[in-house]
Amino acid sequence: MENAELINIWKMQNAKIEKALAVNEILFKEVINNKARNSLRPLARLKSAGVIAFVLYILLLGYGVFYAISNYSSAWNYFIVSVSIIALINIRGLTDYIRHLSWVNNINYNGSVMEIQQQLARLKLSIIQHSKIMCLQFPFYTTFYLSDKWFPAEVGIGYLLLQTVITGSLAYLSYWLYSQHKPENFEKKWFRKMLEGSGLTSVINAMDFYKELEVFKADNSDV
Amino acid sequence: MKHVGKSEEFLEVIQIHKGIIYKVANVYCKDEEDRKDLVQEIVIHLWRSFESYDDTFRYSTWIYRISLNVAISLYRKENSRKRISNPLTDGIIKYTEYTGSDETEADLNILRQIISQLKDLDKALMLLYLEEKSHKEISQIIGISETNVATKINRIKQVLKQKFIQFKK
Numbered sequence: 001m002e003n004a005e006l007i008n009i010w011k012m013q014n015a016k017i018e019k020a021l022a023v024n025e026i027l028f029k030e031v032i033n034n035k036a037r038n039s040l041r042p043l044a045r046l047k048s049a050g051v052i053a054f055v056l057y058i059l060l061l062g063y064g065v066f067y068a069i070s071n072y073s074s075a076w077n078y079f080i081v082s083v084s085i086i087a088l089i090n091i092r093g094l095t096d097y098i099r100h101l102s103w104v105n106n107i108n109y110n111g112s113v114m115e116i117q118q119q120l121a122r123l124k125l126s127i128i129q130h131s132k133i134m135c136l137q138f139p140f141y142t143t144f145y146l147s148d149k150w151f152p153a154e155v156g157i158g159y160l161l162l163q164t165v166i167t168g169s170l171a172y173l174s175y176w177l178y179s180q181h182k183p184e185n186f187e188k189k190w191f192r193k194m195l196e197g198s199g200l201t202s203v204i205n206a207m208d209f210y211k212e213l214e215v216f217k218a219d220n221s222d223v
Numbered sequence: 224m225k226h227v228g229k230s231e232e233f234l235e236v237i238q239i240h241k242g243i244i245y246k247v248a249n250v251y252c253k254d255e256e257d258r259k260d261l262v263q264e265i266v267i268h269l270w271r272s273f274e275s276y277d278d279t280f281r282y283s284t285w286i287y288r289i290s291l292n293v294a295i296s297l298y299r300k301e302n303s304r305k306r307i308s309n310p311l312t313d314g315i316i317k318y319t320e321y322t323g324s325d326e327t328e329a330d331l332n333i334l335r336q337i338i339s340q341l342k343d344l345d346k347a348l349m350l351l352y353l354e355e356k357s358h359k360e361i362s363q364i365i366g367i368s369e370t371n372v373a374t375k376i377n378r379i380k381q382v383l384k385q386k387f388i389q390f391k392k
Contacts (some may be wrong), residue, residue, distance in 0.1 A: 003380065006387070009330045010353040014242070020319040021241050025234065027315050031263060032230055032270045109292040110272050110285065112366025113347060116292045209343075216344050217367070 051101070054094040061087035074148040082144035089137040096130040114213065121210040132181040139171040233273050237266065240286050241316050244269075247290040250338060250350050259314040264297060265290045266315055280363065287351065287364045295343045333390045337383055345379050352376050 064083050068076040103123050109116055142163070152160055185191040237244070244265050252258040268289050276285055338349055344365070351361045358369045358376075365372065 006334070006380070006383065007353055007355060009327075009334050012327050013331055017245060017318075018242050021245055022317045022319075023234070023238055023241055024315055024317055028234060028237070028266070029230065031266055031315060032233065108272060108275065109268050109289045110275060110277065111292075112288060113291050113295065113344070113364060114366030116288075117295055117344075120296050212342060212344065 050097060051094070054090065054097060058087055058090050058094060061090065077148050078146040078151070079144050082140040086137045086140050086144070089133060093130065093134050096126070096133070100126065100130070114217070117209065118213055121213065125210065128181050132178055135174050135177040135181075138174045139167050142167045142170055229273070233270060236273075236282055236286075237269070240283055243283060243286045244290055245316055245318065246350065246354070247287070247294050249335075250346055251294040251343075253339065261294060261297070262314060262316050265293045268293050281360075284360055284363055287356075291347045291364065295347070333387060334383075337386045337390070340386075341379065345375070348372070348375055349379055349383065352380070 061083050065080055065087060068080045068083070100123065103119075107116065107119055107123070111119075146163075151163075155163075180191065244262055248258045248261040248265070252261050269286065272285075272289055276282075280288075338346055341349060347365060348361065351364060356364070358372045361372045361376075362369045367375075
């Protein structure tokens with residue numbers, strides 16, 4: 001089979017396609033003047049709501065820490081340390097979130113396919129980094145309510161054990177989740193299942209595609 | 224609000240190059256409804272980028288870049304794709320089905336089927352090759368060197384030809 005044959009088969013559709021295509025001007029104008037803006041609005045609203053929620057939560061945590069320091073006594077130690085760490089992790093989360101939003105808004109599809117697809121894949125992969133960091137706050141939700149005044153001196157062995165098991169388990173879970181966020185695991189079924197539930201399927205696809213792009217680029221060096 | 228003259232100019236560009244948008248959508252979407260949505264999404268992105276259009280490239284190069292980028296990033300491996308938030312009931316680009324001769328149709332269907340099995344980037348390369356774009360223009364659209372374009376197209380062509388012959392048997 002000659003190259004020209006392939007092109008000719010393809011061309012057979014071209015002439016007819018051109019004739020069969022018509023631009024629906026009314027819809028077209030509606031899209032570019034109105035619907036294009038509208039279609040972006042829900043997404044922008046959702047993203048803004050996320051930022052607002054993050055900020056409110058950090059303000060609440062900040063106020064808690066500020067109050068505890070202003071009225072300091074050793075009873076607040078666990079609270080100050082735990083809530084400060086949670087706040088710091090969430091501040092990092094907020095900056096990640098804002099950075100992602102700014103990247104998303106600034107991606108211009110004008111660029112070459114390789115350039116844009118790599119940017120998009122990289123952006124999606126950075127969401128993994130974000131969720132990895134966010135996992136680290138879990139154990140501190142089990143320690144902020146403790147107080148030097150009654151813990152551990154005034155609690156029974158049963159409570160002490162329970163607290164250790166809960167905090168220990170969450171600390172281990174945090175560490176485990178943190179360490180599992182690595183590309184090798186993207187191939188594993190259980191990891192994919194776990195991420196699918198969190199709406200991160202697109203991240204897995206991005207990772208696969210990123211590999212594809214790397215292979216595509218690497219072929220260049222064989223030439 | 225963009226100037227009315229700008230939208231008229233944009234409409235004219237799209238009228239001339241509507242075939243590109245349709246062909247990209249056709250290569251990346253099997254389903255008719257998905258195709259309509261993709262066309263709409265491409266037009267929205269083209270409109271958003273129209274102000275920053277770089278006239279050192281031809282309109283066709285610009286439209287291919289944006290159409291392929293949108294098609295690859297939005298439609299990649301998604302089995303149940305989310306509808307865009309404000310769907311239109313009808314397509315911006317309408318297509319009246321034509322009937323070719325049986326043999327032409329059969330060959331074309333085989334070719335389309337084989338292309339649909341290619342990886343996304345290979346699909347883009349093949350589409351541009353079959354549209355007889357120069358290696359230089361393909362390299363500008365895809366973002367790889369002209370030598371690389373030539374090598375890859377040769378490899379894909381071989382696979383395509385082999386499969387085509389197998390299908391015909």
